[in-house]
Amino acid sequence: MKASDTLLKRAECYANGDFAAIHELYSVNSEFHQFFPDADSYATHAKEHRKRLLSQGITVLEEKSRGSVAQVQSLESFVEDGKAIQYNTKSTLRLEDGQWRIVSEAREAV
Numbered sequence: 001m002k003a004s005d006t007l008l009k010r011a012e013c014y015a016n017g018d019f020a021a022i023h024e025l026y027s028v029n030s031e032f033h034q035f036f037p038d039a040d041s042y043a044t045h046a047k048e049h050r051k052r053l054l055s056q057g058i059t060v061l062e063e064k065s066r067g068s069v070a071q072v073q074s075l076e077s078f079v080e081d082g083k084a085i086q087y088n089t090k091s092t093l094r095l096e097d098g099q100w101r102i103v104s105e106a107r108e109a110v
Contacts, residue, residue: 003070003093003100004060010102011058011076017050019043027094027101054079068095075110086110 006025013021023039026032036042056077064071070093077086087107093100 001100002063003065003091003095004063004072004074006093006100006102007058007060007072007074007091011055014046014050015055017047019046022046025102027096027103030101030103032102052081056084069093070095070100076107 010022010025013019013025019042020039023036023042032042036045056079058077059075060072061075062071062073072091072093074089074091075086076089077084079085086109088110089105089107091105092103094103095101
């Protein structure tokens, strides 16, 4: 499994409303876990967010791995309140217990 597979899985889980699975894709050391310490807190947020933000997919542009750390650059596409938007996303992932987990991300609107 490549680090980018984690990001593809997250997009699939978001589209399917599987927010507990998304929560598990993040490292416990991530900022995400500081905001959402448990799956229920994230699910509450995501359900509201998903009412106006629909995922249209993700394209992996570049992936670099070195040991247990990976950097992935991707293009994420959404429809927000009826308007198409895209984000250039740079994600850092770490291999933890045999699974790539998201540690940090930076998004920039395209």
